Amino acid sequence: MSEDKKLRSQEWFGGNDKMGFVHRSWLRNQGYPNDYFEGKPVIGICNTWSDLTPCNGHLRDVAEVVKRGILEAGGFPLEFPVMSLGETIMRPTTMLFRNLASMDTEESIRANPLDGIVLLTGCDKTTPSTVMGACSVDLPTIVVPGGPMLNGRFRGETIGSGSFNWMIKEKQTTQDFDAEAMQEAEICAARSIGHCNTMGTASTMGTMCEALGLTLPGFSSIPAADSRKKVMQQLSGRRIVEMVKEDLTLSKILTRKAFENAIVTNAAVGGSTNLIIHLIAIARRIGVDLKLEDFDSVGSQIPLLVNLMPSGKYLMEDFFYAGGLPVVMKELGDLLHQDIITANGKTFKENYAKATCYNDEIIAKIDKPLQKHAGIAVLKGNLCENGAVIKPSAATKRLMNHTGKAVVFENMEDYHHRIDDPNLEIDEDSVIVLKGVGPKGYPGMPEVGNVDLPEKLIMKGVKDMIRISDGRMSGTAYGTVVLHVSPESTIGGTLAIVQNGDMITLDVENRLLQLNISDEEIAKRKAEWKAPEPLATRGYVRIYLDHVEGAELGADLDVLVGGSGSKVDRDLH
Incomplete structure (x- = not known):
């Protein structure tokens, strides 16, 4: 400065x-x-701690360690709470409240005497919401990710908190998984502080922040319970004071190249499809033109290097012992923009030059990847004119080019009512179509796209089917699942007029999602379609419904996009 x-x-x-x-x-x-x-720099510690957010339950202690670092560097730490979003508990979905939490973060920062910000994050939406809010004020900011849990252990088996959830119905149906086993697994799956220990959305968001340059190098991979996490927390407290003195604001770090690095890194680690919506929203807050199609053009040809659930075998604790994200960043080499600045004032090349891999079964070499092409495929076609996405690394190869009959569920209630009906006309070649779960539809775009298969097919040994919806899925989930279909069904997108028995083609290689009926029939059905009644008439949910944008735009509120980081807004108060 x-x-x-x-x-x-x-x-x-x-x-x-x-x-x-x-x-x-x-x-x-x-x-x-x-x-x-x-004249001491005042550092705001934005804390997403809550007893209702178990993944962030340790952040009160983290704040004290961060304060220690700030004091050592000559800063004045002031901790403040913002709305916390507990993925495992909140209804109908934390995504409904991501934008509200971002507003809480933005206005708390803007209205108070703060020179720099430390964001304490963990559970899925606590990371993007706070980063979005901080971007809208554009002060020097560093992210302190809460970190993943230690590996789960159940009856001699390593299990991942999150991914194990999606096996419960199958285990209850086909194995001796009774109430006693259920309770034991519950305790074993989440056995330490921290967020999900797979490469689910929480780990993906922590990885995203490091790949964007918003954390100290190597921070995101360390388990929450590891003492080395505390060291990084304290060093982050020291570093934010220096960032204020250097006037190293978010907009100087979050360039177009930084966002491209995050896309490439997400592909290499097999990260969550949820990154797409959150990264686009963050980019539009800071003023970077990032499009849905960029996730395909920039990331879809990137090799998969990390063998973690749900795309692989291992968990985040194993990933850290193998060398963690620094090894991936070094291995990616010139696939990343190596020369751009990060939160510690150094470039990516400087930060990761000495990274060493200790287990190449967990982190593969670039010339011997786990998959040649990973990343996210962005689909187009008459069923998703504004786009849809699929995660090939978590899908079944034989279903990547498939045509099948639609089995349609108009909403989640319809799905729950009929999916296990023995008389339901469905087989392994059918395409499950779920409507009414987009941003406006549920509302909030819940993680239900990877709906369970019918019990009668599970009993036959069927492991996967094509599932299509305008919703999202948990980053811990897997399967041939088409998500984020836009325009969503609730506003009259083509998904709204799909009927039982319609033939649908998924062709991932050619990026196609097609409803195989004529344009005339589509037009006829749309003319007869009637919009549902509004789901709310008051409060935040009404504001959300009135202002939320489509999935392809990050599902942010239109009144929050662009320009918020300008000097006029920063100095408003």
Whole structure:
């Protein structure tokens, strides 16, 4: 920071007048000495801790470690809470509240005397929501990811919190998985502090932040319970003070090249499809033109290097012992933009030059990948004019080019009512179509796209079927699942008029998702289609329904996109 640039916090604390008195005097009841108000950088610690967010249950302790680092570097730490989003508990879906939490974060930062921000994150939506909010103010910001749980262990088997969930119905149907086994597995699956230990959405979002350059190098892979996590937390506290002095704001880190690095890295680690929606939303907050198609053109030809559930065998703890994300970043080499700046003030090339792999069964070499092409495939066609996505690394190869009859469920209630009906006309070649679960439809676009298969087919040994919806799926899930169909059914997209028995073609290689009926028939059905009644008439949900954009635009609220990081907005208060 130049000598003549004034700290933002000094607009509150620097005046020898009535308002300076007001701003300082009430804070003095906490016992802060005089020098805290005399030019120390004020660092806001944005904490997403909550008893209702078990994956973030340790973040109160994390905040204390971060404060230690801030104090050591000469900063003034002030912790504040924002809305927390517990993926495993909140209904109807945390995605409904991601934008609300981002607004909470943005306005808490903007309205207070803060010079730099530390974001304490963990569970799925707590990372993108806080990053989105921070982008809209554009101060120096560093992310402290809470970290994954230790490996789950159940009756001699290593199990992943998250991915094991999707096996429950099959185990209850085809194996001796009774109530006692269920309870034992529940305890074993989530046995330490931290978020899901697969490469699900939480781990993907932590990886995303490191790949964007928003964390210290190597931070995202360390398990939450490992003491090395505390070291990184303390160092992050030190580093944010330096970032303020350097005026290293989010917009200087989050360039177009940074977003491309995140897309490439996500492909290489087999990350969640949820990254797409969150990364687009973050980009549109900071003013980078990132499109849905970029995830295909930039990331779909990237090799899969990481052997983690749900695309592979191992878990995040194993990944860390093998060398973690630094090894992946080094292995990707020139597939990444190596010369761009990161939160520690160094480039990607400098940060990862010395990374060493300790287990090539978990982290493969670039010339011997687990899959030659991974990433996300973006589909187009008359069933998804604005796009849809599929994760090839988690899909069944024989279904990647398939035509089958649609078995249609109008909403989740319809699905739950009929899916296990013995008389349901469905076989392994059918295509399950689920409507009404997009951004406006549920509302909030829940993680239900990977719906369970019918019990009668599970009993026959069927493991996977094509499933198509306008919803999302958990990053811990797997299967040949087409997601984020846009326009969504609730606003009259083609998905809305699919009928039982219609033939649908999925051709991933040619990026096609097609309803095999004539244009005339599509037009006729759309003319007869009637929009559903609004799902809410008041409160935040009504605001959300009135302003949420499509999945291909990140499902953000239109009033939050673009321009928020301008100087006028930063200085509003």
